[in-house]
Amino acid sequence: MKKTMLGFAACxxxxxxxxxxxxxxxxxxxxxxxxNFAPYVNKTKASVTNLGAxxxxxxxxxxxxxxxxxxxxxxxxxxxxxxxxxxxxxFSNSLWAHSGKYxxxxxDALSFFAIAPDNKKVGTISQRDKIIVPIEIEEDVINxxxxxxxxxxxxxxxxxxxxxxxxxxxxxxxxxxxxxxxKDGENLKFKLIDIKYTYGNMAKSGYFEYGNxxxxxxxxxxxxxxxxxNLKLTRSESGREDILExxxxxxxxxxxxxxxxxPQDLKNCDLIRLTITYKIAVAGDVWGKERVVNVPIPGMxxxxxxxxxxxLIFSGETTGDDDLLEVKFGVTDVQSWGLEVPDQGxxxxxxxxxx
Numbered sequence: 001m002k003k004t005m006l007g008f009a010a011c012x013x014x015x016x017x018x019x020x021x022x023x024x025x026x027x028x029x030x031x032x033x034x035x036n037f038a039p040y041v042n043k044t045k046a047s048v049t050n051l052g053a054x055x056x057x058x059x060x061x062x063x064x065x066x067x068x069x070x071x072x073x074x075x076x077x078x079x080x081x082x083x084x085x086x087x088x089x090x091f092s093n094s095l096w097a098h099s100g101k102y103x104x105x106x107x108d109a110l111s112f113f114a115i116a117p118d119n120k121k122v123g124t125i126s127q128r129d130k131i132i133v134p135i136e137i138e139e140d141v142i143n144x145x146x147x148x149x150x151x152x153x154x155x156x157x158x159x160x161x162x163x164x165x166x167x168x169x170x171x172x173x174x175x176x177x178x179x180x181x182x183k184d185g186e187n188l189k190f191k192l193i194d195i196k197y198t199y200g201n202m203a204k205s206g207y208f209e210y211g212n213x214x215x216x217x218x219x220x221x222x223x224x225x226x227x228x229x230n231l232k233l234t235r236s237e238s239g240r241e242d243i244l245e246x247x248x249x250x251x252x253x254x255x256x257x258x259x260x261x262x263p264q265d266l267k268n269c270d271l272i273r274l275t276i277t278y279k280i281a282v283a284g285d286v287w288g289k290e291r292v293v294n295v296p297i298p299g300m301x302x303x304x305x306x307x308x309x310x311x312l313i314f315s316g317e318t319t320g321d322d323d324l325l326e327v328k329f330g331v332t333d334v335q336s337w338g339l340e341v342p343d344q345g346x347x348x349x350x351x352x353x354x355x
Contacts, residue, residue: 054091054116061090062116062148062167065125071109073154075212078127083110086124104157112155113210114167116148123207130209135172135218135262137204141197141229144260147172151210170215172208174302176259176310178231178274181249183315189281190244190314192233192252193290197259200226200271206262217263217304226271232257244278244314252312261302269299274310 053059066084067077074080089098104110113125115133121143123134138144150167157163178195182188203220204227231253234242242252266272274295279287297310 057090057092059091060117060119061088061096062114062150062169063088063118063125065113065131067111067127067131068105068108069111071107071154071156071158074111077111077113077131077153077210077212078129080111080127082127084112086118088118089114090118104160104163106157109154109156111153112151112165112167114150114152114169115208116150116169117145119145121145122147125210130211132207132209134207135205137260137262139227139229141231141257141259144258146175146260147208149208149210149215151215153212171305172215172218172263173260174263174304175307176261177307178252178310178312179249180244180252180312180314182244182247183313183317184247186247186315188314188316191279191281191287192242192244192276193279194275194277195231195233195252196275197229197231198226198271198273198275199229199261199266199269200224201269202227202266203262203264215304220262220264228275229259231259249311263302263304263306265301266299267301272297272299274312276312278314 054062063086064084065086066082067080068083069077069080084102087098089096091097113131115122115125121136121138122145123136125131125133133149135147148169149172150169152165152167155165176197180192182190201224203222203224205222206218206220208218209216234250234252234254244252274297275292276295277290277292279290282288295312300308302308
């Protein structure tokens with residue numbers, strides 16, 4: 001498994017109240033290590049957000065929820081006392097930083113749960129029957145985000161000499177992308193105007209449940225609904241609509257316009273389709289009328305952390321009608337010049353010299 005590790009993160013917090021951990025009263029005498037964080041991102045699956053994208057100061061960071069317990073391995077973290085409550089950890093000045101300081105308990109263990117990014121589009125981590133975080137898929141595809149989760153369980157000062165908590169983040173949604181190309185041998189040129197993704201009977205709200213070291217597929221909590229989503233097409237530097245003129249497949253939407261969904265089984269759903277509006281070149285960059293084609297998409301079981309790509313092939317058959325008439329040339333006849341009349345010559349009169 002390929003992993004990318006961020007360098008040491010010198011960030012720490014201190015408890016404002018020691019009511020849950022009296023061992024923290026005199027941390028200088030105990031010579032306790034500060035708690036630090038460093039994230040990984042699992043790169044074995046395609047990602048909208050990667051570790052490099054998290055290591056910029058404009059990224060809102062991730063939030064951490066932690067519980068304190070005895071050093072014995074736990075099976076239920078939902079009833080344990082809080083140690084951290086949705087603490088923001090953000091990359092700043094080349095380090096992962098947060099306000100205040102926390103210190104490792106001398107004998108107790110800590111279990112950590114993280115979610116990224118830390119913004120209003122991602123719910124807060126809380127204790128219910130399990131450690132969970134709510135999920136809501138945005139209506140606008142452009143505003144949808146890749147949600148990452150991580151946990152680090154049963155950590156103690158005795159088995160952590162640096163004080164650092166390493167998070168390996170996993171993608172908890174499913175991602176859908178669309179590529180397109182021309183059919184082999186096709187010489188038409190297509191201009192893409194609009195693309196819509198329509199789902200029938202798909203749930204867009206739910207919650208993610210942190211398991212005991214193994215993440216499970218998020219649970220859906222709303223009834224399935226039908227919804228049409230607009231994908232943002234790729235634009236050239238000149239700003240004009242995307243032109244499809246190659247047999248090499250390419251994404252036809254901006255890379256911030258992947259379609260994110262809560263993982264769920266839609267293999268029996270027959271209400272999924274792409275609606276594509278496009279034009280065909282009739283001469284150079286002279287374009288014909290707008291056309292619309294509906295492409296049915298087979299439903300499938302979308303798995304957490306997996307990326308799916310629909311591959312579209314455009315050809316003259318894509319038009320679906322008979323009004324695309326190619327301009328061709330031919331020769332039907334050559335008119336004769338007729339009988340050529342020989343030149344009889346022109347007499348030049350004899351002129352007298354002038355006086």
